[in-house]
Amino acid sequence: MRIVVCAKEVLDPDAVNNYALSGGLAIGDDGRTITSSAIPRLMNAYDEQAIEAALRIKEAGADHTVTVVSAGPDPAAILKHAVALGADEIVSIPIEDAGIDYHVVANLLAAYVRSSEGAGLILCGRQASDDDQGVVPALIAESLDMPLISIARAVALSAGGTVRVTRVTPDGNEIVEADCPAVVTISNEFGEPRYPTASMTIRARRTPATVVTMSDLGDVDLAARVTLVEQSVPIVQGNCEVIDGESPSVIARDLVRRLHEDGILS
C-alpha cells in the first residue's frame, strides 16, 4: 500500500516561546511575520511522528511504500530529513507565499494525491505547531472523500485493508477502525520518532525530491478562504500577590489561610 505523509516546515516553537516570554519576539513591518532571525526552521514535530507511524507500519511487514510530501516556500531541508528518517520518496510542491492560506495548502496536497498514484493511507500531524489550526487533514479527507480518524497514539494496518487506530480522547483511549483509503492524524502520545543514522543521512543527500508544479496538479481551487493579516504577542495583565515568610511552613499556612478567607477552600 502507498502511504503518503504530509509534512510542514515551521519555526521552532520552543525558540518562539523563549522569545515571546522574554518580550523579544520580532514581528516584521507587515505586522504578521515573525522576523527574529535566530529561530531555526524545522519539521513540525507532529509530522515527524506521522512519518514515524508510517515507518512502523512499513516495518510491520507487508509491502508498503512511504511518500512524504510538503508544500511550502522551501521544503527541501525537511524533505531531506524525511529521507534520513526512512521515507522512500519525497515530493516538493513549491509555493512562493510563506503566509499561504492553509485551505489552499490542503487543496494542493489533495490534488497531489489525486494526480499521483493515490494513497491507501494518508498520515498527518494532528496540527502544525505554528498556526495550531489542525484543519488541513480534515480538508484533505473531505476533498478526497476519505474518512478522517484524528489524534492517534497507535496505528496499524490489517491485511484486509483496514486501518485500526487508538485515539486519545478526553475519556481515555478509544479504538476505532475504518476501511482504507483513510486519513489519520498523529498526536504526541505516539512516542518519540527515531533519529536518522549516519548512512541514512548520506542517502538523504543523494535523494532528490520530485518537484510538482501547479500545472502538474491540474484543476486546483487556489482561492484564499482566509488571509493572515496580523500577528502579535498577547499581553497578559499580571495581578499576582506574592506570599513571603520566614520558612516554607509559615508561607504554606499563610496561603492556606488566605484561600479559606477567599472562600476557595472550605
Next chain:
Amino acid sequence: MTGPVVVCTWAGEGEAAELLTLGRTVSEALGTDLVWLVIGVTADDAAETAKRYGATSIDQIDNNRVAASEPDATVEALSQNCSKRSPRMLLFSQTFNVRLIAPRLGGRLGSPVVMNATGIDAESGKLLRVTASAYGGDTQVVYEIQGDAMPIAALMPSAVEPQKSTAQTSPAVDVFEPDLSGVEERIRVLEPAHAEGPRLEDAQTIVAGGRGLGSPENFRLVEELAEALGGMPAASRPIVDDGWTDPSRQVGLTGKIARPALYIAAGISGASQHMAGCAASKTIVAINSDPDAAIFRYARYGIVGDCLELLPELTRAVQER
C-alpha cells in the same frame, strides 16, 4: 436580509453562554438574527438561557447519532441545517469532537474555517476578522475572511466573558430533523473510551507539577497535596513526555482543558502551551523558584521558592485545618 449567525452547541457540553455572547455581538454588528442550534435534548432552562443571551430562535437536532458526534452523521446533519438556514456565519465551542467536525464540515461546504478563535471583529460592509491563538498561545493572529462561502469558527474555552442581552427575545424552539438514511458511518468504534475515575475537565481542585519537581519520584508530592485537598493531580507536557506520569494527566493545548476553582501549579514555568489548558481556572496559585517565570503573570497568589519544600508543607497545612 443576510442569513443569521448560527451558534451550535451540544447539550451539556461547551459553554453556551460564552458562545451566545460572541454570536450576539456578531449578529448585532451585521444586523441579522441569532439562531442557537442545540444538539441533543435541550435542558429545561434552554429557552430561558436563549432569551437571556438574545437568541432569536432555537433549532434543535434531537438525533442520537448527531448527539454522539458520529462524524459522518453529524457533518451531514449540520450541512443540511446550513442549507435550510443559509447562515451568515456558523460558530462552535471548541470541544474535542468539534476539532474534527468543524473542519470536515468546512471542507464539505467550501467554507473558511478558523479554529482556536478568541474573538470576532464584525462590521457591516467590511470583511469579517477572526482573532485566533497561534504558537500554543505565544502569539495571537488575525485572519481576514475571504470569499462568499459561510465562515466557520470554533471558540476557545473562556475566551469570551458571558454577557446577558439588554434586549429580551422570545425564541421559539424549532425541531430540525436531518435525513441521515443514506449516511453510513465510515469509522467503526471497536472499543469505546471509558473514563477511568473522575476527569480533570470536571475537577474543582487541581494540583499540577512540572519540570521544577526535579525527578519522577517527586510527582508523589503533587499527588499527596491533591489528595489532601480532595482534588486531582495533573502535569505539564514535558514531564508527561518523559514518562513521569500518565498522559491522561496532561493539561494544556494538546492535553486536557481544565477549569477548576483552584489550580496550584508547582514547578511549572507557564509556557502558553500549558496555560491554554488552565487559564480558565478561577484562582491560580503558582510555586516557582524563578521569580520571572511566566506563570506568575496568570497567578492570583505566587510563592517564589522550591516546590519540593513547599508542597509537603502545604499538604501539612491543609491537613491541620
